[in-house]
Amino acid sequence: MRVLVTGGTGFTGSHLVRRLLNMGHQVRVLDNQPGLFHDELKRLGADITIGSVTDRPLVRRLTDGCEIVQHMAAAFREVNRPKSVYWNVNVEGTRIVCQAAVEAGVRRVVYCSTQGVHGNVDHPPGDEDTPIEPEDYYQYTKYQGEVVVNQFVDQGLEAVTLRPMAIFGPGDPARFLMIYRRVAKGRFIMAGPGRALYHPLYIDNLVDAFLLAQDAQGVLGRAYLIGDEEFVTIKDLVLRIAKAMGVEVQIVHVPFWPVYAVSALCELVYKALPGEPPLFRRRADWFRQNRAFKIDRARRELGYDPKVSVDEGLRRTAVWYRENGYL
Numbered sequence: 001m002r003v004l005v006t007g008g009t010g011f012t013g014s015h016l017v018r019r020l021l022n023m024g025h026q027v028r029v030l031d032n033q034p035g036l037f038h039d040e041l042k043r044l045g046a047d048i049t050i051g052s053v054t055d056r057p058l059v060r061r062l063t064d065g066c067e068i069v070q071h072m073a074a075a076f077r078e079v080n081r082p083k084s085v086y087w088n089v090n091v092e093g094t095r096i097v098c099q100a101a102v103e104a105g106v107r108r109v110v111y112c113s114t115q116g117v118h119g120n121v122d123h124p125p126g127d128e129d130t131p132i133e134p135e136d137y138y139q140y141t142k143y144q145g146e147v148v149v150n151q152f153v154d155q156g157l158e159a160v161t162l163r164p165m166a167i168f169g170p171g172d173p174a175r176f177l178m179i180y181r182r183v184a185k186g187r188f189i190m191a192g193p194g195r196a197l198y199h200p201l202y203i204d205n206l207v208d209a210f211l212l213a214q215d216a217q218g219v220l221g222r223a224y225l226i227g228d229e230e231f232v233t234i235k236d237l238v239l240r241i242a243k244a245m246g247v248e249v250q251i252v253h254v255p256f257w258p259v260y261a262v263s264a265l266c267e268l269v270y271k272a273l274p275g276e277p278p279l280f281r282r283r284a285d286w287f288r289q290n291r292a293f294k295i296d297r298a299r300r301e302l303g304y305d306p307k308v309s310v311d312e313g314l315r316r317t318a319v320w321y322r323e324n325g326y327l
């Protein structure tokens with residue numbers, strides 16, 4: 001089978017590409033940038049094109065002959081990007097991918113959205129019927145991407161949406177690495193009491209879900225929250241990461257709101273400066289927002305079953321960070 005993976009040299013995409021190649025599929029990748037894994041994926045047999053999902057003729061050409069499109073390219077990690085970038089990539093890019101899939105006769109499109117479309121969950125754990133209340137423009141555009149996907153479903157495209165929790169695992173260059181690094185120092189500054197709920201998702205479990213979504217029946221136009229078996233408080237997460245690393249960590253609590261105010265100020269100041277602010281509101285929100293969900297719908301309708309436990313995933317991630325010189 002030939003599969004197109006957009007965002008396929010990124011953290012999540014590269015794991016999916018490896019698995020698909022391992023299964024004997026032909027894999028095309030479209031990504032903005034070579035990333036950490038370009039050479040490895042190429043060696044494994046991936047056909048990689050550096051370019052944008054907003055490039056209509058390119059997307060159309062790469063979609064030709066594909067049975068499946070796994071669409072996970074997204075404007076994502078950078079703060080202070082103009083809103084137009086998020087809209088063009090996450091909404092218009094998704095429209096271009098879906099249109100190309102229709103024209104090329106693709107059998108199914110799997111769209112990678114995010115749990116973030118639900119924002120803070122007032123009564124955790126939430127589920128897919130929890131109100132859509134994105135907290136920032138990135139999350140808003142990811143949801144608008146879902147709307148676009150479902151417009152195409154109404155016109156006959158086979159497509160399904162996944163809403164992953166907080167993805168972690170080998171190769172994650174960002175959020176979890178930051179937590180591991182702080183834990184490695186033996187002292188973790190926690191804004192607030194650390195009681196916010198957090199739902200991790202080990203990368204191999206998510207890849208299982210992407211593969212299930214390619215073939216599951218009766219799922220068109222549906223959205224599925226994908227997470228690990230359990231969710232934890234952020235304080236517990238820090239302690240479990242320390243355990244996974246085999247180190248002691250002291251958690252030092254500071255009040256939340258001053259941290260939030262400084263984050264907002266940093267964002268403002270850095271508007272006029274190059275680079276990313278050291279603190280920004282989305283990062284500060286990590287300390288207070290509840291992000292915990294049931295994964296019953298995915299279990300029932302996709303046959304999803306997270307096989308790697310949170311602790312095992314954290315341990316494997318620690319090993320990868322150490323072996324690759326990140327810690």
Ligand SMILES: NC(=O)c1ccc[n+]([C@@H]2O[C@H](COP(=O)([O-])OP(=O)(O)OC[C@H]3O[C@@H](n4cnc5c(N)ncnc54)[C@H](OP(=O)(O)O)[C@@H]3O)[C@@H](O)[C@H]2O)c1
Pocket residue numbers: 006007008009010011012013030031032033035051052053054071072073074075076077089093112113114115116142163164165166167168
């Ligand atoms: N990480 C999480 O916890 C999480 C949680 C829920 C959902 N998600 C979703 O999961 C997907 C993968 O995320 P990730 O964590 O693996 O992020 P990632 O490593 O940044 O992967 C996304 C890839 O897409 C590329 N990309 C951005 N704009 C593009 C464009 N216009 N055309 C082609 N490629 C483009 C990125 O390149 P650049 O680096 O150049 O932008 C990057 O290589 C995204 O759809 C994200 O919204 C992530």
